[in-house]
Amino acid sequence: MDAVNKVINEDLQKERDKCKFNVAELTAFLDGGDKFTQKRREKENRVFSIQGLRDAVPDEYMSHKERYENAVRKAVIMHQTLGTLEDKTLTEYETARLALRATTSSAIFKENSPLMLHYSMFANVIEGQGDEKQREYWLKKINNMEIIGTYAQTELGHGTFIRGLETTAEYDPKTEEFVLNSPKLTAYKWWPGGLAHTANHCVVMAHTYSQGKSCGIQPFMVQIRDLETNMPMKGVKLGEIGAKLGFNTVNNGFLGFENHRIPRDRMLMKNSQILKDGTFISSPNSKLTYGTMVYIRVSILGTMANTLGRAVTIATRYAAVRRQSQPKPNEPEPQILDYVTQQHKLFIGIASSHAYYISCFWLWTLYHRVTKELAVGNMDNLAELHALACCLKATTSADAAVLVERCRLACGGHGYMLSSNLPQIYANVTAANTYEGENTVMLLQTARALVKAGMQVAQGQKVSPSMAYLADQSKMAKWDSSVDGIVKGFQKVAAGKVAACLASLQRHTNNGQSAEDAWNLTSVQLVAASEAHARVILLSVFKSEMDVQTLTLSGETRTVLFQLVQLYTIYWALEKVGDLLLPTTTTTYSVSICDTAMRCDGWMDETSLFEKSTIQTSARTGIAGLVLSGLVYDSAVYPELVHQSLTSWPLQ
Ligand SMILES: CCCCCCCC/C=C\CCCC(=O)SCCNC(=O)CCNC(=O)[C@H](O)C(C)(C)COP(=O)(O)OP(=O)(O)OC[C@H]1O[C@@H](n2cnc3c(N)ncnc32)[C@H](O)[C@@H]1OP(=O)(O)O
Ligand SMILES: Cc1cc2nc3c(=O)[nH]c(=O)nc-3n(C[C@H](O)[C@H](O)[C@H](O)COP(=O)(O)OP(=O)(O)OC[C@H]3O[C@@H](n4cnc5c(N)ncnc54)[C@H](O)[C@@H]3O)c2cc1C
Numbered sequence: 225m226d227a228v229n230k231v232i233n234e235d236l237q238k239e240r241d242k243c244k245f246n247v248a249e250l251t252a253f254l255d256g257g258d259k260f261t262q263k264r265r266e267k268e269n270r271v272f273s274i275q276g277l278r279d280a281v282p283d284e285y286m287s288h289k290e291r292y293e294n295a296v297r298k299a300v301i302m303h304q305t306l307g308t309l310e311d312k313t314l315t316e317y318e319t320a321r322l323a324l325r326a327t328t329s330s331a332i333f334k335e336n337s338p339l340m341l342h343y344s345m346f347a348n349v350i351e352g353q354g355d356e357k358q359r360e361y362w363l364k365k366i367n368n369m370e371i372i373g374t375y376a377q378t379e380l381g382h383g384t385f386i387r388g389l390e391t392t393a394e395y396d397p398k399t400e401e402f403v404l405n406s407p408k409l410t411a412y413k414w415w416p417g418g419l420a421h422t423a424n425h426c427v428v429m430a431h432t433y434s435q436g437k438s439c440g441i442q443p444f445m446v447q448i449r450d451l452e453t454n455m456p457m458k459g460v461k462l463g464e465i466g467a468k469l470g471f472n473t474v475n476n477g478f479l480g481f482e483n484h485r486i487p488r489d490r491m492l493m494k495n496s497q498i499l500k501d502g503t504f505i506s507s508p509n510s511k512l513t514y515g516t517m518v519y520i521r522v523s524i525l526g527t528m529a530n531t532l533g534r535a536v537t538i539a540t541r542y543a544a545v546r547r548q549s550q551p552k553p554n555e556p557e558p559q560i561l562d563y564v565t566q567q568h569k570l571f572i573g574i575a576s577s578h579a580y581y582i583s584c585f586w587l588w589t590l591y592h593r594v595t596k597e598l599a600v601g602n603m604d605n606l607a608e609l610h611a612l613a614c615c616l617k618a619t620t621s622a623d624a625a626v627l628v629e630r631c632r633l634a635c636g637g638h639g640y641m642l643s644s645n646l647p648q649i650y651a652n653v654t655a656a657n658t659y660e661g662e663n664t665v666m667l668l669q670t671a672r673a674l675v676k677a678g679m680q681v682a683q684g685q686k687v688s689p690s691m692a693y694l695a696d697q698s699k700m701a702k703w704d705s706s707v708d709g710i711v712k713g714f715q716k717v718a719a720g721k722v723a724a725c726l727a728s729l730q731r732h733t734n735n736g737q738s739a740e741d742a743w744n745l746t747s748v749q750l751v752a753a754s755e756a757h758a759r760v761i762l763l764s765v766f767k768s769e770m771d772v773q774t775l776t777l778s779g780e781t782r783t784v785l786f787q788l789v790q791l792y793t794i795y796w797a798l799e800k801v802g803d804l805l806l807p808t809t810t811t812t813y814s815v816s817i818c819d820t821a822m823r824c825d826g827w828m829d830e831t832s833l834f835e836k837s838t839i840q841t842s843a844r845t846g847i848a849g850l851v852l853s854g855l856v857y858d859s860a861v862y863p864e865l866v867h868q869s870l871t872s873w874p875l876q
Contacts, residue, residue: 235544235545236541246780249777253773253774253785254325255322255325256318256321256322256325260318260321264322264325267306270306274301277298277301283473284642288467291472292421292473292475294473295336298337303339321585325526325530335471336471337473337474338418340471340474341373341418345374345427345516345520346375347363347367348519349427349516350427353492353495353515353516354494355493358445358489358494362445372418372422372424373418373424374416374417374419374422374423375426375427376413376427376428376429377428379391379410379411379412379413380409381411382410384662384665386429386441386514387440389429389430389441390408390431391406391411391428391429392411392430392432392433393431393491394432395433395434395435396485397500400488401485402432402488404484411480412478412479412480413428413479414465417471418474418476418477419462419477419479420462420464420476420477421462421464423448424447424450424451424454425445425447427443427444427446429443429444429513430444432491432498432504434502434503434504435504437504439496440496440510440513441513443491446484448460448479459481460479460481461481461482462479463477464477464478465477465478470650470654471651471652471655488500495507495512511606515598517660517661518591518609518610521613521616521617522588522613522617524617524621525587525617528624528656529577529580529620530577531628532580532624532627532628535628535631535649535650535653536574536627536631538644539570539631539632539635544561546635547559548560569630569633571791572792572795573630575791575792576624576627576792579788579789579792583761585769586769590605590608590609591609594606594609607673608689610669611670611674611688611690611691612670615757615758615761616761617663617666618663618758619667619755619758619759621656622657625653625654628653628654629650664751668751670754670758671725671747671750671751671753674691674722674753674754675722677694677722678722678725678726681694691757693718694718696715707763710763711793717800717804718753718757718760721756721803722753725749725750728745728746729742756803763793766789766792774786
């Protein structure tokens with residue numbers, strides 16, 4: 225066994241020794257500063273030092289029930305170790321940023337936890353939907369685990385269409401209570417994490433009626449289990465929805481009501497209210513009720529960064545230690561990391577993980593600004609936040625699922641082993657394409673905003689900052705192969721697609737189609753326009769944030785970060801070269817792209833676009849070094865975990 229460990233460490237160490245940048249400096253940069261790195265590491269080391277978190281038997285050999293019980297056991301340990309996550313010395317933004325990076329460690333245990341929804345949505349929905357008195361009363365109980373909750377919105381019959389939800393809450397002024405019912409099987413809540421056996425409270429989104437009139441979808445705090453016996457309350461039916469592709473310890477369940485009565489003050493009344501006599505006071509904006517979903521969509525960018533970061537760390541380290549084939553006679557088998565095809569599979573994952581981090585922190589800043597504006601009744605930037613959260617959640621989760629699967633494939637047979645952890649990471653990441661807003665639906669939401677912005681541009685009106693490029697009528701400058709040049713190209717592509725959608729909508733309505741049918745007939749183009757817009761945001765934010773945020777970093781660290789920006793940008797230029805060649809861009813631009821695309825075919829070979837830049841010579845060491853130095857996932861734990869999973873893998 226020693227000989228084997230020595231071979232693995234030797235190769236891994238050799239790669240790490242080639243790293244040319246300051247690992248500590250880049251770690252602190254990603255964490256938001258040295259103080260955050262220290263706080264994060266303290267949290268991670270506390271978690272990973274707990275022996276009780278290690279499974280006696282791999283959980284894939286446990287029954288469904290045993291896996292759940294094991295997950296509850298670990299969730300309790302996690303909570304006892306981490307306590308309330310609150311660190312009163314941090315601002316709200318800093319707390320969010322630390323939580324995103326710190327989930328690197330706790331994500332492994334928390335994202336598969338029966339308490340996932342308690343931590344991720346239950347507290348947030350009370351924060352966002354409860355009035356002052358309700359926040360004061362419930363948040364204390366939530367933070368010290370006096371109650372365990374979840375977010376119950378989706379039903380068997382409806383997930384996307386919230387206005388179609390069938391659970392009802394009818395106000396009874398005689399008793400000043402709401403009566404909850406699930407009138408049909410399709411009205412049963414279906415999916416909420418922790419609902420099956422773990423949560424004893426939940427926020428229920430229900431179609432509310434008072435004085436014989438609909439009051440739309442409103443949030444209610446509902447106790448569903450007895451706190452002593454943990455048995456369902458009277459008029460409450462609960463159960464497990466069954467085995468899934470992943471998240472099999474999150475305890476997703478179903479919930480039905482039969483004349484279940486709750487006091488009036490259980491309606492969360494920050495945005496809308498129902499008075500004692502049944503008078504309904506509606507929210508200034510009915511979509512404020514959807515606020516928690518925006519919060520989770522923003523955090524999903526960070527979850528995708530972490531999840532992809534974990535997968536590409538495992539795959540790149542494997543590529544450093546796996547030796548295979550003999551392209552040169554009489555020479556030792558090379559590390560598979562030396563194959564350019566292997567670099568092509570993995571380096572985009574490293575670059576994307578960093579791009580998602582940077583975009584997530586950028587979007588968090590907007591989220592916190594808009595949340596403060598909403599608190600004083602200013603709704604001006606809510607639509608922009610919603611549009612960005614929708615298309616970025618959809619695009620990062622779709623890309624991350626593809627890239628995590630690519631990491632698995634890059635590890636050959638060993639990637640197919642559950643002991644690699646890559647199948648489990650894939651099962652979790654692909655769920656993000658569906659939860660918190662199915663991706664197609666999310667892209668169509670952003671398309672609504674893009675079509676509206678396209679029409680405003682046509683009328684010479686100002687549009688939101690993220691869509692201002694739609695108004696840029698300048699011709700494309702000659703292709704200069706710079707990142708800014710490519711970003712400009714993507715802006716032209718997105719503007720062209722939005723214009724094409726407007727023309728298509730117009731054509732269909734001119735042919736007598738209703739607005740709804742015209743929208744449906746154009747919807748494939750609308751999704752493509754929304755994806756193109758998301759690509760503009762991801763590329764431009766990655767570049768602009770790096771321009772600003774890296775000024776204080778050392779030369780080598782700035783170099784490797786800009787190599788990631790360059791790789792990410794040119795990768796997507798090649799992926800979408802068909803769009804970039806479309807007539808919507810100027811001829812000069814098209815020809816130059818075509819020329820570059822052909823020169824890039826070799827992808828980092830001598831004739832590539834990178835020949836003048838350092839990327840071709842140092843990419844192998846620079847970018848790979850980023851991972852092998854433990855940076856992409858800087859956690860003292862990972863080498864050990866990865867080493868352990870590597871050593872437990874069947875070796876050649
Ligand atoms: C610790 C580790 C954690 C790791 C794991 C991560 C955490 C995982 C956590 C949870 C798991 C998943 C939990 C869930 O899935 S909860 C359920 C999520 N469900 C959804 O997201 C449902 C999606 N559907 C909707 O949001 C809506 O139905 C809709 C698709 C937006 C349609 O709504 P509606 O029909 O009312 O609206 P319209 O399309 O007609 O649009 C009307 C206008 O409203 C604007 N709008 C819509 N939504 C919002 C919003 N949220 N905020 C602001 N504005 C909004 C929309 O833009 C329209 O405006 P316009 O001006 O165009 O008219
Ligand atoms: C792992 C996981 C955890 C979850 N946790 C929770 C939770 O804790 N709480 C909770 O409330 N929910 C939860 N959900 C449910 C989740 O939010 C829904 O699955 C999601 O909102 C999609 O709704 P749906 O399943 O009804 O799919 P549907 O909306 O039925 O989508 C099916 C197909 O129809 C298409 N479609 C639907 N509407 C449109 C449209 N208007 N235009 C074009 N195409 C459309 C979609 O694009 C998709 O291809 C979870 C789901 C998963 C997978």
